[in-house]
Amino acid sequence: MRTTGKATAVKAMMVAAAATGIALAGCSSADTSGSTASSGPSASTGTSAGSSTGTESGSAASCVVGNWRATGVAGTFNGNGVNGTLTGGAGVTVNITADGKTAVNFDKMDPINFNFAVAGGNVKGTGTYGGSVNGTVKTASGTSGTFEPIGNVDFGSVVVTVDLTSPTTARVADKVPLSQFVGSSAADTGNAIDPQPILRKGTFDCSGGTLKLGPPAGTTGIGTWTLEKA
DSSP states (O other), rough: OOOHHHHHHHHHHHHHEEEEEOGGGGGGGOOOOOOEEEOOOOOSSEEEEESSSSSSSOOOOTTTTTEEEEEEEEEEEOOOEEEEEEEEEEEEEEOOOOEEEEEEEEOOOEEEEEEEEEETTEEEEEEEEEEEEEEEEEEOSOOOEEEEOOOOEEEOOOOEEEEEEEOOOEEEEEEGGGGOTTHHHHTTTTTTTOOOOOSSSSEEEETTTTEESSSSSSOOOOEEEEEEOO
């Protein structure tokens, strides 16, 4: 991972905070209603396991099918000594076909803004994905329900750039493969950088020309993506 000297100093500060019992890796984003949560996703490799590794075919509800453009992702952190917000991320494009084939492209996305308070101070910054990821999903029928990848989803071509703006200015990651941005690096951002963006197990909700992709019902997650028909 390519880092600056300032980034190393910030990393040391965040590790020190964690050592005093501030569980940075334990925060998360809100669900679609904006309610708060206290535990985030675990660090993972660049491959997301879906519900099946066999020959099960995908399928998407009719309201999910189409070309979509994200207007943003939103979440609220509240727990384990970390409180803050997650916003931004507009511009991601998503194409979903009737047989569940899904293509996600991050190249034109706006940065995701994270802002959280920990140990009496504020940590602010941005994260931006680049590249694309393809997979197959299976959704519930109707206008809401489960949204789940079938088989494995390889995020190997997705990269992430992360800039801290407070308490100091530092580029923590510069087009680093997403699969490498786990563990302590992800904790530096309060785990605001999802290691499996969009193509992960969760829920969907369609309303008119709007599609929302959120965490599984009754669980915590890493924010809710809102998309509009392109």
